[in-house]
């Protein structure tokens with residue numbers, strides 16, 4: 557099945573809360589057919605941007621459109637955009653099935669879709685249990701089922717991996733990638749790069765309300781990585797690495813920093829020279845380091 561997605565365009569978006577600029581002249585676009593990660597530390601302005609996109613907040617300046625329309629001007633919003641902004645906004649006394657059936661009825665959707673969506677997100681067994689007893693991960697799955705109810709070509713999910721265990725994250729990855737392969741536009745936010753790193757094709761990185769980086773993950777996450785290595789015989793290893801035409805410097809924490817090679821090359825050179833290794837890792841990519849630096853500067857409200 558194909559489900560032609562729509563482009564999302566954020567242009568010069570600014571959102572002030574009183575004198576505080578939560579989003580500052582932000583511009584980016586999101587293409588259909590891929591999963592785009594909207595990344596940034598806590599307080600970066602991700603949720604505010606998504607709320608502007610979904611017509612829940614009025615921008616102070618600029619625009620945020622889906623297929624060229626503001627959300628409120630979309631001819632069929634429920635059938636166009638599926639969104640999950642908060643995992644906990646379900647009535648605790650209702651069952652998951654009741655929630656989705658009520659939503660379906662309100663939106664003119666066949667309530668039998670409720671059961672189908674619960675099956676798709678793996679909640680069939682607990683569909684008739686009250687949501688109040690659900691874990692955060694189960695509520696995330698329910699949010700996803702609700703977002704998919706109208707079979708929308710555009711999906712906007714705020715921190716969907718939050719609360720999922722590693723198996724849940726792996727499941728979410730395949731699920732979202734399959735939706736994108738059908739042609740849909742999939743935008744997911746996260747403040748943890750590693751959570752979505754293997755899920756997204758494109759990234760938009762935000763910090764302090766401003767765009768830091770946008771591009772294909774493959775481009776931003778590539779480039780040469782130094783290899784860090786720890787050994788009780790540093791002098792011997794230095795000689796072995798130099799003989800293998802690798803550049804070696806100290807990294808300041810008792811490890812050697814090796815440029816121009818891979819962990820395989822460094823490991824092999826050490827093996828051939830008979831040098832014992834206690835640690836051998838590739839350094840974080842440029843994107844990972846950028847993200848770490850941004851996270852260290854997390855803005856607390």
Ligand SMILES: Nc1ncnc2c1ncn2[C@@H]1O[C@H](COP(=O)(O)OP(=O)(O)OP(=O)(O)O)[C@@H](O)[C@H]1O
Nearest residue numbers: 573578596597598599600601602603604605747857
């Ligand atoms: N209604 C509001 N009134 C005042 N300040 C707000 C309001 N909503 C958000 N903010 C502030 O705007 C900044 C951006 O918040 P936002 O929730 O968009 O960030 P975020 O990137 O989604 O972070 P998180 O991952 O923590 O949700 C924060 O400093 C927040 O305190």
